[in-house]
Amino acid sequence: MGTLEITLFGPLQLTRDGESLPVGAGSRVRDLLSYLVLYRHTPHAREHIAGLFWGDRDDHHARHCLNTALWRLQRLLQPRDSHAAPYLLATTHSIGFNPASDAHIDVAEFEARIALADHLGADAADQQAALYRHAIDVYRADLLPDCYEDWCLAERQRLQHLYLRALGQLMTYYITREQCDDAIAIGLRLLECDPLREEIHRDLITLYLTAGRPADALRQYRACASILERELGIAPMPETRALLPRILADHAPPAQRIAGNNDACTLDDALRQLRIASTALEAARAELLRATQLVLRALEQPPRS
Numbered sequence: 461m462g463t464l465e466i467t468l469f470g471p472l473q474l475t476r477d478g479e480s481l482p483v484g485a486g487s488r489v490r491d492l493l494s495y496l497v498l499y500r501h502t503p504h505a506r507e508h509i510a511g512l513f514w515g516d517r518d519d520h521h522a523r524h525c526l527n528t529a530l531w532r533l534q535r536l537l538q539p540r541d542s543h544a545a546p547y548l549l550a551t552t553h554s555i556g557f558n559p560a561s562d563a564h565i566d567v568a569e570f571e572a573r574i575a576l577a578d579h580l581g582a583d584a585a586d587q588q589a590a591l592y593r594h595a596i597d598v599y600r601a602d603l604l605p606d607c608y609e610d611w612c613l614a615e616r617q618r619l620q621h622l623y624l625r626a627l628g629q630l631m632t633y634y635i636t637r638e639q640c641d642d643a644i645a646i647g648l649r650l651l652e653c654d655p656l657r658e659e660i661h662r663d664l665i666t667l668y669l670t671a672g673r674p675a676d677a678l679r680q681y682r683a684c685a686s687i688l689e690r691e692l693g694i695a696p697m698p699e700t701r702a703l704l705p706r707i708l709a710d711h712a713p714p715a716q717r718i719a720g721n722n723d724a725c726t727l728d729d730a731l732r733q734l735r736i737a738s739t740a741l742e743a744a745r746a747e748l749l750r751a752t753q754l755v756l757r758a759l760e761q762p763p764r765s
Contacts, residue, residue, distance in 0.1 A: 503556035
């Protein structure tokens with residue numbers, strides 16, 4: 461019989477033998493199942509569950525709603541094999557998800573891979589990286605993005621922290637081994653989650669330069685400067701700005717070659733170098749404008765006594 465697949469990264473999905481099981485979007489049944497799966501390592505008192513999900517009702521109605529939701533869940537999750545372990549463990553006093561059932565839970569797989577990778581030492585860097593790689597592939601989206609309950613928000617933040625840490629470990633691994641393309645791909649995933657991490661922008665700029673992609677390095681610098689200005693009203697840090705001369709210098713040799721040997725280049729080459737030079741000039745102009753604005757702001761400040 462097919463294993464029950466429970467997906468919590470992204471909206472809750474249940475599948476068995478490739479068939480989707482209807483949970484009901486926005487329903488308390490869906491939220492109850494999500495809670496029991498996330499906190500699957502311990503049983504929960506019925507009073508606690510009733511108060512958590514139906515706290516706006518009196519005790520009698522809250523218990524009735526809980527019983528109805530459990531009945532629906534048990535019908536939905538009924539194992540096809542009568543000898544298989546049940547997915548829910550319910551007594552007169554407690555309710556829990558059965559961790560010994562055959563259910564495959566993406567969050568459980570993600571956490572297991574992270575824990576095993578963290579346990580490995582520096583001598584097993586390749587195996588550690590493979591585990592982190594598998595974990596981030598499992599993390600296809602943030603946890604239950606359509607749920608805004610406090611218990612879900614806390615778990616979403618915790619799991620996202622693990623995901624970002626795994627990405628950081630992988631990026632360091634690839635940089636150490638000079639695997640620029642892999643490191644760049646991981647860096648871009650990091651910025652998707654946290655675009656204000658300026659150190660990641662710097663790493664990407666350096667990686668693009670190492671890979672011989674100065675135009676991409678310049679675009680990354682501009683993206684960094686733009687988001688810092690838009691979101692925080694600040695310019696890049698000095699160590700980030702210090703990369704700009706290197707970026708512009710990496711643009712210069714091809715342009716010089718074109719100027720020195722016009723017969724050896726095609727029109728497409730010349731146009732490409734012209735676009736690169738134009739982009740570099742625009743970045744330099746933007747940097748000068750930001751520096752001028754900083755000077756003007758400083759002049760507006762009253763003199764210190």
